[in-house]
Every structure is written in C-alpha cells, then in structure tokens.
Amino acid sequence: MEFLLDTIHLADIEKYAAILPLAGVTSNPTIVKKEGKIDFFPHMRQIRQLIGPDASLHVQVVGQTVPAMLADAHTILQNIDDAVYIKVPTTEIGLEVIKQLKKEGHHVTATAIYTKFQGYLAIAAGADYIAPYYNRMENMNLDAAATVAGFAQAIQHSHATTKILAASFHNVGQVNTAFENGAQAATMGVDIIQAALTMPAIGQAVADFTSDWESLYGVHQTISDL
Numbered sequence: 098m099e100f101l102l103d104t105i106h107l108a109d110i111e112k113y114a115a116i117l118p119l120a121g122v123t124s125n126p127t128i129v130k131k132e133g134k135i136d137f138f139p140h141m142r143q144i145r146q147l148i149g150p151d152a153s154l155h156v157q158v159v160g161q162t163v164p165a166m167l168a169d170a171h172t173i174l175q176n177i178d179d180a181v182y183i184k185v186p187t188t189e190i191g192l193e194v195i196k197q198l199k200k201e202g203h204h205v206t207a208t209a210i211y212t213k214f215q216g217y218l219a220i221a222a223g224a225d226y227i228a229p230y231y232n233r234m235e236n237m238n239l240d241a242a243a244t245v246a247g248f249a250q251a252i253q254h255s256h257a258t259t260k261i262l263a264a265s266f267h268n269v270g271q272v273n274t275a276f277e278n279g280a281q282a283a284t285m286g287v288d289i290i291q292a293a294l295t296m297p298a299i300g301q302a303v304a305d306f307t308s309d310w311e312s313l314y315g316v317h318q319t320i321s322d323l
C-alpha cells in the first residue's frame with residue numbers, strides 16, 4: 098500500500114514526511130494554484146529534497162497538443178529530475194503522449210480518469226500509474242469501487258506493471274474502499290489524514306491510558322522516569 102500526499106504545501110510535506118510511511122507527492126495545476134504563483138521548478142525541487150529520491154513525485158503537463166505536452170514533459174524532467182512521474186490527462190492527445198514518453202523510457206501517470214475504458218487504454222499504453230478520480234466519480238453517480246476493481250482485474254489478467262493510484266478523495270472511507278478494491282496507491286490531502294487520526298475516540302483512549310498510569314505513578318511520570 099502506497100500513501101501519497103496530494104499537496105505541494107512545503108510545511109505540510111515536511112511534517113507528514115516525518116509522520117507517514119510517505120510514498121510520494123502528487124500535484125496538478127489546481128493544487129499549484131492553491132499555493133499562489135510559486136517559483137515552480139525551485140519549489141518542486143524543494144519537494145524532492147523533502148521526500149527524498151525513493152519517493153515518487155508526480156507533476157502534470159499543461160500543453161494542449163502532443164508537441165506541447167511532450168515539451169512540457171521534457172522541461173519538467175530537465176528542471177526537476179528525470180525520476181519525476183509525468184502526469185498526462187487520459188485523452189486522445191494524452192494517450193499519444195503517454196505512448197511516446199514510455200518509448201523514451203520515462204515514468205508516466207495517466208490522470209483525469211473517470212471511466213473503465215480510459216483506464217484500460219492507459220494500462221495498455223504502458224502507464225506506470227493510473228489515477229482514477231474516486232470522489233468525482235461518486236459525485237457523477239459512477240461506481241468508483243467497481244471501476245477500481247475492474248482496473249485491478251485488468252492489470253492482473255494482462256500481467257501489466259501499471260499501479261492504480263486512486264485520487265480525488267473527500268473522506269477516509271473512500272480511501273479504504275479504494276485499497277480494498279485493489280488500488281496499490283492512494284493520494285490524499287492532509288485533511289484526510291487529520292480526520293482519520295484525530296477522531297475523538299482515539300484521543301479519549303490515549304487520555305484514559307494517561308490517567309490510569311498517572312493514578313498509579315503520579316502526574317507527568319513516564320516509564321523512563323522509573
């Protein structure tokens with residue numbers, strides 16, 4: 098199971114790189130917009146510094162044609178590093194770009210996936226990751242869990258090396274269901290992590306343990322004080 102952060106906010110990445118078994122960071126133009134007009138490449142290189150060489154960093158192209166997307170991809174690889182996963186929307190133009198980037202030996206994440214058919218094409222085109230938009234699918238009354246399960250089955254049947262990087266999560270239950278239906282990876286905002294780990298019941302359990310301990314050994318006495 099791979100847990101990725103869906104943010105380019107440096108303070109959050111630094112904090113959660115220490116807390117999580119962090120497998121990587123994903124971004125798209127909307128996520129970039131949340132940070133304002135950053136100095137794009139230095140910012141992305143700082144993210145690489147924070148997450149290290151073994152975590153995956155996913156950066157999206159913005160060009161509207163095949164040559165423009167390929168030029169974006171090559172610029173990203175030159176200015177960040179050549180291990181970056183190039184995120185390409187799974188459109189007619191995007192599929193041509195995915196095939197070309199794979200031919201050149203680069204890492205590719207096929208994104209903007211709402212349907213089984215898009216995912217099947219991206220798997221066949223050799224994408225390293227496919228990113229189905231879980232919450233957006235649910236909002237469109239599409240069966241996101243069945244879509245992820247269909248991808249998992251297709252990957253298994255075709256012996257593909259593609260991994261499912263489920264994305265666009267708005268609650269913890271969606272993340273669980275994506276993993277349970279065969280996603281190998283999930284990218285999520287820090288709001289999801291915080292919601293999952295700051296439930297009142299968890300805090301209450303910890304408070305009860307503290308109070309039971311302190312009733313025996315005294316306030317602020319830890320095991321290392323014994």
Ligand SMILES: O=P(O)(O)OC[C@H]1O[C@](O)(CO)[C@@H](O)[C@@H]1O
Nearest residue numbers: 103123124125208228233264265
């Ligand atoms: O529906 P949302 O929250 O905008 O999410 C879209 C998703 O697409 C991605 O670009 C896919 O990796 C993520 O960065 C993001 O989670």
